[in-house]
Amino acid sequence: MEHLNQTACPSCGAHSFSTYLAVKDHFLSKEEFKLELCDSCSLLFTNPRPSLDRIGDYYKSEAYVSHSSTKKGFVNKVYGWVRTYTLKKKIALLKGLSNGKNLLDIGAGTGHFLAAAKESGYTVLGLEPDEDARRVALSENGIELKDLSLLHDLSESFDIISMWHVLEHVYNLQPDLEKITSLVNQNGVLIIAVPNYTSFDAQYYKEYWAAYDVPRHLYHFSPKSIIPLVESKGLKFEKMLPMKFDSYYVSMLSEKYRGGSLLKAMRIGFLSNLKAKEGLSSSQIYIFRKK
Secondary structure, three states: OOEEOOOOOOOOOOOOEEEEEEEEOOOOOOOEEEEEEEOOOOOEEEOOEEOOOOHHHHHOOOOOHHHOOOOOOHHHHHHHHHHHHHHHHHHHHHHHHOOOOEEEEEOOOOOHHHHHHHHOOOEEEEEOOOHHHHHHHHHHHOOOOEOHHHHHHOOOOEEEEEEEOOHHHOOOHHHHHHHHHHOEEEEEEEEEEEEEOOOHHHHHHHHHOHHHOOOOOOEEEOHHHHHHHHHOOOOEEEEEEEOHHHHHHHHHHHHHHOOOOHHHHHHHHHHHHHOHHHOOOOEEEEEEEOO
């Protein structure tokens, strides 16, 4: 695979960074990738990374849960059960943040979230780069998604824009985030959910932490790195919420990668959630508002 070396931080442009960790692609290729830590903004990023025309090869597996509707395997079954519950929580979150009903979901996967939002009265638009995922969204959820390549063609604005575990995948971070924030209505909301590399479980599992998911995850965020990044685009950080089921799910995969036990995964997930009030849960939801 062709890999591209980055000489500047994708977030702040600084040229001073150091190797933080070497992590294997446990999921698919078994290749090893370096994580670099920016000395200026604390962004952790995968470096070198696959070229834009080859990054898609690292998603080509039915086992990639984000784009899979398969119910085969215990982990996928658990993911399906949890998804049903978390969809209800996500819709409740939308209702508590805005009275607006115009919703854009970026990286919409197989459309489960948008289907639930549409059923709750929202006018929905979804963007998704994977053709197979778009096909599943239409056939199984009745949601017609647009190709993510159309992002920069959008001119309408939205009351709510959501990115559920998507920002870490965005290849062109700065220009795409600039465009996304420009599409938020005045007093509108941007919801970003990403893994947290300063979480308890990340620190425990280190190179086995499943949420590094290299090289599909190009960036690895913490509260310290993501809040200034989004605020630099003119939005105001409002609050941060833990994604409690992620701690268990990520710990299950991490234990699988290192040949550990399900019982240990449950323990580490529980301990990670105990740290949620300190901003140390496995994944965080960040709420930003355009004032």
